[in-house]
Amino acid sequence: MQLDVRELAEFYDSHLGAVARRIVLRRLRLIWPNVDNLRLLGYGYATPFLRPFLFEAERGVAAMPAHMGVMAWPGGKCLTTLVEEDALPFPDAFFDRILVVHGVEGAESLRPLLRQLWRVLAPEGKLLLVAPNRASLWAQVDWSPFGQGRPFSRRELEAILRDVLFVPTAWDRALYVPPFNSRALVGTGAALERFGERFFPGLGGVHLVEATKSLYAPVGKVPAPRGAQPVRLNPLGSE
Numbered sequence: 001m002q003l004d005v006r007e008l009a010e011f012y013d014s015h016l017g018a019v020a021r022r023i024v025l026r027r028l029r030l031i032w033p034n035v036d037n038l039r040l041l042g043y044g045y046a047t048p049f050l051r052p053f054l055f056e057a058e059r060g061v062a063a064m065p066a067h068m069g070v071m072a073w074p075g076g077k078c079l080t081t082l083v084e085e086d087a088l089p090f091p092d093a094f095f096d097r098i099l100v101v102h103g104v105e106g107a108e109s110l111r112p113l114l115r116q117l118w119r120v121l122a123p124e125g126k127l128l129l130v131a132p133n134r135a136s137l138w139a140q141v142d143w144s145p146f147g148q149g150r151p152f153s154r155r156e157l158e159a160i161l162r163d164v165l166f167v168p169t170a171w172d173r174a175l176y177v178p179p180f181n182s183r184a185l186v187g188t189g190a191a192l193e194r195f196g197e198r199f200f201p202g203l204g205g206v207h208l209v210e211a212t213k214s215l216y217a218p219v220g221k222v223p224a225p226r227g228a229q230p231v232r233l234n235p236l237g238s239e
Contacts, residue, residue: 002106003148005069008045011145016181021048023193024130024206027174028099031128031210038096043117044103045145047073047080054079057097063088067108086112090120101130105149114164118213127166127211131157137179138205144179146205157209166211173197175205 003011011017028049035053040060042050047062051074054060062080064070070082083089086109098121107113121127132139132146139151152160158168176196196203 002067003045003102003145005045005064005071008068008102008145009071012048014181016144016179017048019177020175020205023177023190024101024174024208025049025052027172027208028128028130031170031172031208032097032126035097039094039122041090041095041098041120043098043100044068046099046101046103049099049101053099065103065107065113067106068102085109086116088116088120092119093122093125094120096122096125098125098127099130100127102145104129104131105146105151107149110160111164114160114166118165121213123213123215125213126169127213129157129161129207129209129211131207131209133173133204133207136175136203136205138175141179143181144205146175147179152207154207154209157207161209161211165214167214168209168211170210172208173201173204173206174208176200176203177205179205 012021025048029052032053035057037056037058040050040053040057042060042062043065045064045068050060050062054074060079062073063083064080065085066082070080072078073080081089085107098117100117104110104113117127132149132151134151134153134156136146136151138144138146141147154171161168174193177192
C-alpha cells in the first residue's frame, strides 16, 4: 500500500506524527547543522522536516512523486512540484543537498529514482536518506507511514546505494519510541527514545544514511531525464 499526501499530512498532524517529526528532525540537524547558501531538494514527503532549513538555504524545492500527489507548501507560497520519479525535471548537478523522506519505501522504480537523484546532485553534494528499518516495530504496524511499502536493512540500503554510485559516509537510527498514538508520548517521547537507543540500538524505526556522489562514475551510467523540462527555482523568500 502506498500513502498519498493527505494521509501523510494527517499522520504528521497526529500526536504520534508530532513526536516522530521532532525526533527525526533532531537527528537530521545533527547530521546537517546548517545548509547556509546551499541549494536544497526534498524528495518524497519531506516537507515536515524541511521548514527549519528554509531560513538558511539559498533556494529549495519539495518534489513529490506522481503516485503520492502534491500539495501546496509552505503557507502562502508554493515550493512544491509534482515529478516522475524516473525523470526529475531539474538540471544536472544542481542541488548541494538532497533530503529523501517517504521516498524510497513506496518507489515504483527505486533504482531509476536513485540514479536521477545522483544526476541532479552536485559533485560535492550530499544525499540524506530516511528509510524504514526492517527490524523495527514501526515497519510492522499499518497505522505508521513507515509500515507502508518496503522496509530495509542497513545491508540492503548500502548495496542499493553503492549500485547506483553513491558512497555511504554516515549512518544513524531514530524512532525508538513505540508507534502508539498517545498524548503521553508527547511528554515522554525523548526519554523513551534515549532508553531505546541505549538498550535496543538495532530497533530504531528508521535508518538515516548520508551518502556522497561517486566522482568516478562514468557519465553513460546515469540516463538523461525522459523528456523532462527544467523547472525554474526561485530563491527562498522571493515571490
